Amino acid sequence: MTYLDSKVGDLSSSPLPYAKICVIGAGSWGTALASVARRAGRETAIWGRDQATIDAINTRNENPKYLPGIELPDGIKATTDMAEALDGAEAVLLVTPSRTLRDICIQMRPHLGENVPVALCAKGIEAGSGYLLSEVAAEILTDHQIGALSGPTFATETALGHLTAATVAFKFSYADRLAPESSPASRLAISLGSEFFRPYISDDLVxxxxxxxxxxxxxxxxxxxxxxxxxxxxxxxxxxxxxxxxxxxxxxxxxxxxxxxxxxxxxxxxxxxxxxxxxxxxxxxxxxxxxxxxxxxxxxxxxxxxxxxxxxxxxxxxxxxxxxxxxxxxxxxxxxxxxxxxxxxxxxxxxxxxxxxxxxxxxxxxxxxxxxxx
The missing domain is CATH 1.10.1040.10 (N-(1-d-carboxylethyl)-l-norvaline Dehydrogenase; domain 2)
Structure with missing residues (x-):
């Protein structure tokens, strides 16, 4: 067992959850993750481009385009305004295809609060540059810790509340290793964890x-x-x-x-x-x-x-x-x-x-x- 494993497995104090989580991307997986955050008791905002989808989430707790027929938890606040979605957010789940990640990061940058961690929830490598998506995001969001959320997760099953497990990964600094319960990975994991969703913590982002x-x-x-x-x-x-x-x-x-x-x-x-x-x-x-x-x-x-x-x-x-x-x-x-x-x-x-x-x-x-x- 590594030092990190032993510390994470026996935390001296519970991680402090993030009060508000913003999900960027109102497709099927983004909507499912907004449901996860809301079921875990977080204030939850979701940003998307399609006004009809945003209106449906706000008025009838449904994303008819991507998750038709699935009732979403009450209280998810959807918007097409990036600044509004990110206002007060303490952590961000970035759910966008790899081909649009760079542009979305540029749009997000002026509206992100200081030191807000960003977890990438798409999977891929940037075409042309060969960069991992975390490298793309880090190049633009220079003052923010970049991580990833990944695992065996079909959006429909997650949105329906079927038991689901996933990995939350961020690189660990020296300070994170001394107090892993305060790391972004631990705090995001506790922020999303519920009877329906079980996160695991990793420092192996790559x-x-x-x-x-x-x-x-x-x-x-x-x-x-x-x-x-x-x-x-x-x-x-x-x-x-x-x-x-x-x-x-x-x-x-x-x-x-x-x-x-x-x-x-x-x-x-x-x-x-x-x-x-x-x-x-x-x-x-x-x-x-x-x-x-x-x-x-x-x-x-x-x-x-x-x-x-x-x-x-x-x-x-x-x-x-x-x-x-x-x-x-x-x-x-x-x-x-x-x-x-x-x-x-x-x-x-x-x-x-x-x-x-x-x-x-x-x-x-x-x-x-x-x-x-x-």
């Missing part, structure tokens, strides 16, 4: 973020194989080998492997790869069934984070000279026009390797040897 970015890509791979007619054995293999790719990238950035096997890694990966409630899994299934990308989701322009992340993840992998073959398969299919079955057949027939890295073995797969012999 491990949490990398896990979230890569798991979306692996979920598309699992969907592709499911749509192509493969069964549970295949999906289980992709989940476990995909987790190894998550560990590979986390290692390079200084993340810890045990984080990848926790809620934000293995937990989220397993959930996302197991249900078409996930847009990543759903996209993969449709592509595996042979539906052209522009016809997926009935032709609607649905943003799928794993599709965007696949480019950023492979850019990083190539830059760092890492081998991430499942992510490579997804990238080739999504962005280079490769066929699903042919691409994964090549993955399956790669040289046979030792499962642990210390076992240095690489021998040709029988399928490859048979092809060469013929």
């Amino acid at each position: 491990g949490v973020e990398v896990s979230g970015a890569v798991k979306n890509v692996i979920a598309i791979a699992c969907g592709m194989m499911t749509g192509a007619g493969f069964a549970e054995n295949t999906r289980a293999a992709l989940i476990v080998r995909g987790m190894d790719e998550m560990k590979t990238l986390a290692d390079v950035f200084g993340g810890r492997r045990e984080t990848v096997t926790g809620l934000a890694g293995a937990g989220d990966l397993t959930l996302t790869c197991s249900s078409q409630t996930s847009r990543n899994m759903s996209l993969g299934v449709q592509l595996g069934e042979g539906i052209p990308r522009d016809k997926c989701f009935g032709g609607k322009p649905v943003v799928v984070e794993g599709e965007v992340n696949s480019v950023s993840v492979m850019d990083l992998a190539r830059r760092m000279k890492l081998t991430m073959p499942i992510c490579e398969c997804v990238y080739r299919i999504l962005h280079q026009g490769a066929g699903v079955r042919e691409t994964f057949a090549q993955y399956w027939s790669r040289p046979i390797e030792g499962e642990r890295r210390g076992l240095s073995i690489s021998i040709d797969h029988p399928v490859t040897m048979d092809a060469e012999a013929s």
Whole structure:
């Protein structure tokens, strides 16, 4: 057990919760998190762009566009005015797609109170720069601690009050290690905790973020194989080998492997790869069934984070000279026009390797040897 683990596990005093939490983003996950905060007894504000959605939250406790039919807790204050939403906020949950994160941070900056921590609730890597989302936010919100909230969390189930667990991660300063109960991670965890929502605390922000970015890509791979007619054995293999790719990238950035096997890694990966409630899994299934990308989701322009992340993840992998073959398969299919079955057949027939890295073995797969012999 580490020093941090022992201190967090035996707090000498209870963390002080944040009185007001502001959620930026009134989509399904943002609305679900506003419900979590309100059920935990916090004053809760939510900001969104769509006036009709904001009006519905305020007048009838519902987000009909993203969570139709689900009654939200009383008292969530919704607005399209960024300054109004952030007024008096002691902590912020930033729930915006990776592609809009930079712009939203710029909009937030003039209205954030001094030293207000910001937890990112989207998953991904910024296209082009290759920055983790926390690095993007930190570049703009220079005077604020940046963290993340991540885990196996479908928005609908969370909003309905089904038991849910997630990880709250912030980097720990020296002062945080001396008094972990006063850290932003601990205070946000206690602010959101309720009989419906159980947060865990982490100081491995990098491990949490990398896990979230890569798991979306692996979920598309699992969907592709499911749509192509493969069964549970295949999906289980992709989940476990995909987790190894998550560990590979986390290692390079200084993340810890045990984080990848926790809620934000293995937990989220397993959930996302197991249900078409996930847009990543759903996209993969449709592509595996042979539906052209522009016809997926009935032709609607649905943003799928794993599709965007696949480019950023492979850019990083190539830059760092890492081998991430499942992510490579997804990238080739999504962005280079490769066929699903042919691409994964090549993955399956790669040289046979030792499962642990210390076992240095690489021998040709029988399928490859048979092809060469013929």
